[in-house]
Amino acid sequence: MDDSAFFIILILAAVILGIFWLVLKNKKRRLLKSILLTGIISPVIYFLIISILIYSITKERSRDFDSVIWQLNKRTESGVDNYKMIDDLIDSRLLIGKDSSEVKEILGSPELKDKQQNFWQYYAGTGTGFGFTDHQLIVKFANNKVIMLEHIKQQD
Numbered sequence: 001m002d003d004s005a006f007f008i009i010l011i012l013a014a015v016i017l018g019i020f021w022l023v024l025k026n027k028k029r030r031l032l033k034s035i036l037l038t039g040i041i042s043p044v045i046y047f048l049i050i051s052i053l054i055y056s057i058t059k060e061r062s063r064d065f066d067s068v069i070w071q072l073n074k075r076t077e078s079g080v081d082n083y084k085m086i087d088d089l090i091d092s093r094l095l096i097g098k099d100s101s102e103v104k105e106i107l108g109s110p111e112l113k114d115k116q117q118n119f120w121q122y123y124a125g126t127g128t129g130f131g132f133t134d135h136q137l138i139v140k141f142a143n144n145k146v147i148m149l150e151h152i153k154q155q156d
Helices: 004-021 030-058 069-075 082-092 098-107
Strands: 112-114 118-129 131-142 146-155
Touching: 004 030, 004 112, 069 098, 069 112, 082 131, 098 131, 112 131
Parallel strands: none
Antiparallel strands: 112 118, 118 131, 131 146
C-alpha cells in the first residue's frame, strides 16, 4: 500500500472515529470501542470506494441499437463503437427470424461470411477497461433465417 492510500485511510479513520465518539454514549471504554470499530470499518469503506471507482471507470457503456448509427460507424476508419449497441440488439431479438437481405439492410454488409457454418461476422469496435477488448457480432443462420446472435469479446 502506498503512502497516499495510507493517508486516505487515516483521514477516513479520523472522521469515523469522531462519529463513533459522538454516537457511543457509554463513557466507559468509549475510546477503546471507537478505536476498534474505526480500525475495522475504515479499511472496508476505503476498499468499497476504490472498488466502485474501478468498476465505474472500466465498465463498458451500452446504448440502444440504432441501425443508422451502426452503419455510419462502420464507414468510419476510427472510433467505431458499435459494441455499445450489441447487447441491446441481442436483447431486443430484432434480427431473429429475419433473412439475410433484411439483416444486410439493418446492419450493412458483414466483414466475414462463412457459408460452411452459416454465420456472418461484424467487427464492432474496440472497448477499453483493463486493456483493450475487440468486439464482434456473430449472426448465425439456418435455412436463410437468423437463429442466434452472439457477442464475442477478445481481450488484448
